[in-house]
Amino acid sequence: MMQTNKTLGGSQYIPSLPRVSIQVFCETSDLSAAIQGATSDRRMDKVHLKVQMGGGAAAVEAYRHSPTPNVIVLETVSSRNEILEHLDSLSEVCDAGTKVLVIGHVNDVLLYRELMRRGVSEYLISPVSSVDIINSLSSLFSASDSPPVGRSIAVMGTRGGVGASTIAHNLAYTIARYINIETVIADLDLAFGTAGLDFNQDPAQGIAEAVFAPDRIDANMVDRLLSRITDFLSILAAPATLDRVYDFNEAGFDSLLEVLKNTIPMIVLDVPHVWTAWSRRLVINADDIFIVASPDLASLRNAKNMLDTFGMVRKNDNQPKLIMNMVGMPKRPEISVAEFAKNLDMQITSVIQFDPTLFGAASNNGQMIAEVQPKSKVAESFMELAGLITGRTEIKAQKKSLLEPLISKLSKKKA
Numbered sequence: 001m002m003q004t005n006k007t008l009g010g011s012q013y014i015p016s017l018p019r020v021s022i023q024v025f026c027e028t029s030d031l032s033a034a035i036q037g038a039t040s041d042r043r044m045d046k047v048h049l050k051v052q053m054g055g056g057a058a059a060v061e062a063y064r065h066s067p068t069p070n071v072i073v074l075e076t077v078s079s080r081n082e083i084l085e086h087l088d089s090l091s092e093v094c095d096a097g098t099k100v101l102v103i104g105h106v107n108d109v110l111l112y113r114e115l116m117r118r119g120v121s122e123y124l125i126s127p128v129s130s131v132d133i134i135n136s137l138s139s140l141f142s143a144s145d146s147p148p149v150g151r152s153i154a155v156m157g158t159r160g161g162v163g164a165s166t167i168a169h170n171l172a173y174t175i176a177r178y179i180n181i182e183t184v185i186a187d188l189d190l191a192f193g194t195a196g197l198d199f200n201q202d203p204a205q206g207i208a209e210a211v212f213a214p215d216r217i218d219a220n221m222v223d224r225l226l227s228r229i230t231d232f233l234s235i236l237a238a239p240a241t242l243d244r245v246y247d248f249n250e251a252g253f254d255s256l257l258e259v260l261k262n263t264i265p266m267i268v269l270d271v272p273h274v275w276t277a278w279s280r281r282l283v284i285n286a287d288d289i290f291i292v293a294s295p296d297l298a299s300l301r302n303a304k305n306m307l308d309t310f311g312m313v314r315k316n317d318n319q320p321k322l323i324m325n326m327v328g329m330p331k332r333p334e335i336s337v338a339e340f341a342k343n344l345d346m347q348i349t350s351v352i353q354f355d356p357t358l359f360g361a362a363s364n365n366g367q368m369i370a371e372v373q374p375k376s377k378v379a380e381s382f383m384e385l386a387g388l389i390t391g392r393t394e395i396k397a398q399k400k401s402l403l404e405p406l407i408s409k410l411s412k413k414k415a
């Protein structure tokens with residue numbers, strides 16, 4: 001709906017925003033002042049907010065080479081055509097999930113219609129108050145028909161010890177650090193998980209508190225259980241103690257996953273190498289699956305079985321991606337990557353070499369590969385994978401944006 005300036009009473013319920021990134025491009029100091037007012041609101045606590053001047057033109061410039069956030073807010077004081085041109089340029093670089101909110105200075109129905117046609121989420125008419133802004137931003141995520149903000153990626157090994165957790169942690173770290181997407185690692189290996197060790201953290205509480213009290217799980221509880229690692233990364237660590245056993249039923253992680261998906265944009269599930277009702281369900285229900293395999297016969301057989309099993313129930317989902325790890329171990333006879341690809345009838349997404357010096361140093365220091373050796377081939381591989389997951393590489397050229405189908409329809413009509 002086009003919103004005119006309405007005063008929202010303090011009594012109106014506005015849900016808090018999830019941990020999303022929002023970038024605002026103002027043209028007037030009035031709007032930047034209103035945004036400043038919104039940033040100190042408790043409902044905006046979790047948001048990564050960036051404000052700059054320059055309106056649509058600045059936004060087009062900003063996203064030529066960098067990722068688009070969850071929400072872009074554009075102020076426009078100029079003509080109808082100018083903002084539409086800016087939106088069309090933006091649509092070429094916008095990630096599929098990015099929402100756009102436009103704040104204009106005229107009550108222009110034609111403009112409104114054109115904006116909606118281009119997939120813009122909302123058009124607000126200036127002047128807007130801080131509460132108007134919080135309300136509009138919040139409703140982008142809390143409306144009953146809005147999809148969950150979080151995307152889950154399950155990482156599972158074909159055997160024990162193939163490096164699935166190492167890859168999950170490095171991948172999450174890379175997405176958070178270089179693409180600035182708020183990311184959480186859920187360590188699902190409750191008895192033996194290493195997320196805490198790998199990030200040099202020893203949190204008192206973590207994932208066990210949540211899954212042993214499924215009725216009490218909500219966003220506040222999860223917030224409390226997260227250990228912050230970097231600006232954009234946190235972990236839900238495993239207790240890694242053996243004083244109890246960790247048998248869960250099939251739906252044991254459902255409530256936790258639901259809360260995570262409603263609050264955090266990127267969820268990396270570090271799934272142990274077990275085949276139980278809950279692990280199967282977690283992987284099958286993930287938005288994307290990464291299978292980590294070592295170059296041996298058992299891994300090849302298991303990868304095939306995993307691909308067949310997941311494929312059967314995920315006919316309309318992305319195909320799992322296969323990462324080969326620890327390739328090229330000296331003196332070890334290996335099945336070649338080409339042979340793997342041929343037998344599985346799929347492309348191998350990434351090949352990571354066996355490098356005990358680098359991985360050993362990272363592991364013993366509680367650091368990630370990008371911290372130990374940022375220029376290494378392995379760090380580069382994680383960058384590529386992070387780019388692949390988030391659509392931030394060459395593949396971007398082929399990627400359809402939210403606005404694109406609408407725009408191509410429009411231009412077809414014109415022709």
Ligand SMILES: Nc1ncnc2c1ncn2[C@@H]1O[C@H](COP(=O)(O)OP(=O)(O)OP(=O)(O)O)[C@@H](O)[C@H]1O
Pocket residue numbers: 157159160161162163164165166167189194272273325326327352353354355356359360363
């Ligand atoms: N490419 C590699 N080269 C050398 N060492 C590696 C490589 N990848 C991982 N490692 C090391 O292998 C060990 C096991 O890795 P990790 O714990 O990630 O495996 P996993 O598949 O999660 O095992 P688990 O089955 O216990 O969950 C770690 O010490 C890690 O540092």
Ligand SMILES: [Mg+2]
Pocket residue numbers: 164165166189271272273
């Ligand atoms: Mg593991």
